[in-house]
Amino acid sequence: MGENSQENKVLTIADIAEDLGVSKTTVSRAISGKGRIGSGTRERVLKYIEEHNYTPNVIAKGLAQSKTYNLAVVMPGDYELIDLPFFQNCIMGIQEIASSFDYDMLLTVCNNADVTKLERIVRNRKVDGVILLRSFVKDVQVEYLQEKKIPFIVVGTSGYKGAVQVDNDHRAACKELTSILLMKRMKKIALIGGNEEHVVTQSRLKGFQDAFAELERPIDESLIYMNLDNAVLLEDKMDEIIRQEVDCIICMDDAICMEVLYKLRREEIAVPDQIRVASFYNSTVLETHDPSITSLDFDAKELGMLVCRTLLDMIEGEKVEEKTLLGYEVRLRESTK
Amino acid sequence: MGENSQENKVLTIADIAEDLGVSKTTVSRAISGKGRIGSGTRERVLKYIEEHNYTPNVIAKGLAQSKTYNLAVVMPGDYELIDLPFFQNCIMGIQEIASSFDYDMLLTVCNNADVTKLERIVRNRKVDGVILLRSFVKDVQVEYLQEKKIPFIVVGTSGYKGAVQVDNDHRAACKELTSILLMKRMKKIALIGGNEEHVVTQSRLKGFQDAFAELERPIDESLIYMNLDNAVLLEDKMDEIIRQEVDCIICMDDAICMEVLYKLRREEIAVPDQIRVASFYNSTVLETHDPSITSLDFDAKELGMLVCRTLLDMIEGEKVEEKTLLGYEVRLRESTK
DNA sequence: CTGAAAGCGCTTACAG
């Protein structure tokens, strides 16, 4: 409370050095642990810091080291509502790892066509690396980052040579689920897919095809419907699918699956009695649905954690795997009984 | 391609000054527009910058100005899935304004009880201000930020003196919706509320009470149920509510509303024929539900934009309104026919 | 083991 009290002044390394009668260099070394320093001196500095509640200015540190201790996370702007939990969980995973390494997460929402926001962040040197939450067949964000030589990582699978990727093993998962359904004696299986420009759509399709190939069953191409990520288009095609009297409908994602279920209810077609339904993705929505829906289960938070850890390794200049695949689980539920 | 080519070197203000034969001061002034400078000189500098694609290092600029050009957005960790779109839209609004002022958004997910993540960001001086996406009756985040004197703003209503708040006018909106239902001759209206610790829950309750008071109708306290943000508890109470043969159920948020609808369907109670249902919040889920559900509509993106603009004003040291309320719309749909 | 000094890339009084 004294008039000359400096209790509100923010401590700097220089203040500490002065108070302790050592150089700033020494203080810096005590904190970072780098460089030789007497253990007695180190203790003294550390004790002082502890008592006075000093925390380094990360911005200044970053400037001196040409680092920012920030990561950019690019979230797609055109997500489906139902995909939000995936992104959210992934982000929670990223954040958990990032903050444990004293990194922060700068979030930006971008459409694939639009690199301007990403560009701003990169040009302003606000981040040390970038995480792309969605991958495109033609991906201008990847192209931009490769050109700028910024460390980055793609959540999902990317066709770009050299792009580091971490993904759930959609192909294997979709293959396994399809195989199970085939072995349950379903013969006419329709596949309803979303946006073909998303790499994940391609992977899921391949998994589906793999299952048929392995069991040496012919695929009826006329039962494969793509680009039905729009409710109106889907509605039309559903009439066609229903007319074909399929055993089972596999939906490539939960948004599509919800639409399909909605349509079937309106048409008073019973699941699973008249038709079976499964989804190549999983959200709690499907789990609590009545009947509960067979689907694939991926751990988005774990994915986020791995992604972040890998990116930090890259920033440190370590070599990392170009592609890592994570496991999955098949959840068989009432809809395919 | 020449061996001495510096095409990959990142330009600094010093390079420009040297090339142009002026001082760094002059270059800085040309860029910032601050301080007197000859218009000819300014033009030359600006032209050079344009041609050579120079962008300032925001980190260095920040260090010199003691600014970061970052905002922290604190998202609650215990959100309901159904609330995600609100947060997401709000974040989109924040981002849109922030980036137009060359600010970036640092996202962190925190529970109310846990200030450590927020603390890390503040101690590391990573941001110039903070946006809290949820408000609590007892709010340790607000307490921390007030103590540290960091500019911050609360999305929602806060009881803390001096905390700047931007909110939808939940109270007026809930009052209006309740009034409409009362005037539609509903007599026994049950109210099902969520977590009482959330300030928004209190506001909604007040709006409900306001409507009764204005029409001089007595409130039946036994029809007000709070803290039913848990599906199991809700299930129990729903049996009780159904037994009381109410006309109408108002749900305080969409998560609760979905559970209520689910329960009514299982019990084969028809909406709106046997019972009417309305929600004090709105998501697309309710809109596409069959029957469509009467609810309140708020514009989360607009809210985010206003919040961000206000925070930036505060950071600039401008005086701002302590509390701003945004409009709403009542969406009357089939469920209250 | 320790320190003086230069540097990271900007800004901003102060003096011409």
Added chain:
DNA sequence: CTGAAAGCGCTTACAG
């Protein structure tokens, strides 16, 4: 109107 110089708060060769 313009510039030399100090400063923002750190780090890091280099020299003792």
